[in-house]
Amino acid sequence: MADLLLGQTLAFDGNPMTDGPGVARHDRTGAILIRDGRIADMGDGDTLRQRHPQARVTDYGRALISAGFVDAHAHYPQTAIIASWGKRLIDWLNSYTFPEEMRFSDPAYAADIATRYFDLTLANGTTTVCSYGTIHPESVDAYFTEAQRRGLCAFAGKTCMDRDTAPGGLRDSAQSAYDDSKRLLERWHGQDRLSYVITPRFSPTSTPEQLQALGALWAEHPDCLMQTHLSEQTDEIAWVKSLYPTARDYLDTYESHGLLGHGGLYGHAIHLEPREVDRLREVDASLIHCPTSNTFIGSGLFDMDGLTRAGHRVGLATDTGGGSSFSMLRTMAAAYEVAQLRHRALHPAELWWLATAGSARSLLADHRIGNLAAGMEADIAVIDLASTPAIAQRANRAGDIWEAIFPTIMMGDDRAIRAVWAGGREVTLSGRGPYKNPTL
Template sequence: MNNDTYIITGRVLHFIDEPDIAAENSYEYYKIGALVIEDGKIAYCGEAVEAIGRFPNYPIVDRHEKLIIPGMIDTHMHYPQTEITGAYGEQLLEWLETYTFPTERKFSDKAYESDVSERFISECLKNGTTTAMVFGTVHPESVDAFFEVSESYNMRNICGKVLMDRNAPDYLLDADLDTAKRQTEELIHRWHNKGRQLYAVTPRFTPTCTPEMMTIAKELMDTAPGLYLHSHLSENKGECAWVAELEPEAADYLDAYDRYGLVGPRSVFAHGIHLSEREYKRLAETGAAIAHSPTSNLFLGSGLWNKKACQDYGVRAGLASDVGAGTSFSQLQTLNEAYKIQQLQGQKLSAFQSFYFATLGSAKSIYLDDKIGNFEVGKEADFVIMDNAGTELMKYRQSHSHTLEEELFVLGTIGDDRSIAETYVMGVRVYDKERGAQRPAVELKAVV
């Protein structure tokens, strides 16, 4: 019997609907629960006694009273910016010039790219993130390096080479349109739908992409089914004003993408802070999504995302750390800042809404809820074992939590990587606190 066929027991929680829509029936929670894993997928989710009765010959991995949740999903990250996380003192456009562009210049070196990719993936797993949507750099090798490491852990990740041909240092611009298109086509052929890897066509943002480059991006989107479009939208007021100057014929910032056919299902735009009513409506009707990036929005002083407006208009939204302008790989800490942003606007973000946002909600925003996001039978078995006593403070505070909702709220405010005991990908343990990140093992003893 191999290491991805077994029963794992504990307190099992997952969401089946958005709490705002159907609060009473939005989640399933089994205090003495179990997941049955068969060949890396969910075969059963429910009461432990029933699981053991139905699958009597399967080995049991007992996690006692630890909470088991789906793997968390990060809908916008920059892996090349890992080394500048927490860099001081700039807003968006100055941040790019001062920190981002000089750092991304280093990514023409394959050994360097591979090292950063390994560190980045390890941090994701350490923080319970099992799927991420990730920017590479303009260098195609940066995407190869990322996918090679991602594939070695059997993660479901999305990445793409940055497209950029203006308003950036010459050393980071694509050599020409034909080269940018050819390199991207080669990456799509090499990686899209290879195992669990998925590709995103990635024009950095309107200020760094000419109309000709946007046209190339649309042509690339049409080369294979299921490709993503990954970019930025309305992060900073200065950026928005710049876009209006660069694209005077566009109705607004979103239209600067839309007029090239780049707004639709599987289009994911980070931030979306300063949006008009027309933009909200257009995002909703096209099925495009916003990647809410609370820690970077605060760190760069960009503004407060309006969750209520997105909900009212029906805009898809996912949760994002936006490392490295985002200040933590932890989606728990990202939820902490998301809660505060809602408080500042007189809005609420409940504990159940938060954990839905980090799991099934984010999966829906990137059209992967048929594969990940909860424990429905047949889905890929990406999950996390939580540690509510990761620090003395957490242990003490949780001893005074009297409901599941309170427990989750504490995890989403003072929790961080120390709240993650283990991370599993396709049913195989790839991280635990004692040994750190580990590539998938062969024997069952690796997970018990």
């Protein structure tokens, strides 16, 4: 049976970052019809009721029906250490990240965290995530197994690190990184709604031999994405220069080993050299903005205005657990704040597009997720625009849809998520636990 969802609908006919907010399409009395996991029809609610009289109707009233959020860069193995205190990137990795990631050699632990992670992301309206695993193949198996069980569109890859800058318990080798990644790719890529992503963590934790091996694997499987980190912090860039003294710049450590191209996802990309900006645009790579992480760890301010004006693909991401929230609403708010510090006020249409269609575009998946349109996969978040008294009293004064949405962007959390649909099925949002309260 088909499902007919009624409420306010929001879709995009273009990119508001370049074409302006007018490309957003809002219908106060809209509807979407879901059949066989896809959006089969969309339009005015009364019209669709008459057109599809046998459909099962769910009326969400004044709630906003949107594409589900797309998180283009995350580390699901860091779920349990999110919001750990202080430190710069390198110290943070050594103090929190690496010790936690060592635990993922245990398949049971990896499965438990994967379950917890998807509980938390779905509760926040996120229907697609592109995540790093750990060096352990078990971490990728756990993630994809849980995503597949829930019918999710999901991207991930085994994180590869073979340089002695990583702890002994978290190092593979150039050959095992290639072999493990290829084996996982052959097992998971293209299964149901799953996509494998070739994943060197970043240049400081990989030898040139490992980067070369992963570049060769990407050349063999160009339909896969490749994800890594780039120019997150100034001391990280200095570290890269010391390890790769003949490289022209940070990007060159990837470029010279076959790891620069269309379908490359470069997380952070804050402190870019002019050559790097030009080459990334030339190959049509994707830059992934992680604003809560960038402010939490003190990395810097992403140049959203300059890079989008130059024509770069830009996605938006939580970067959990370096990022301090699982919520793409909070991530939109942080993106707005970071842009303000660079003297650019992002419009609510731009923010919402970045968290949905824009992030899908960065994953080369905007033909199937990230928007509401006939034929798209039915991943949907239903947003209560009056989820708390503070938000409601502001939204009640709204003169248009953007004034109604913006308070939820700036102050919303998982309480704003009224319902989630993934692959055409409604998700049970049970997942805010059970987790034990801390003993103080």
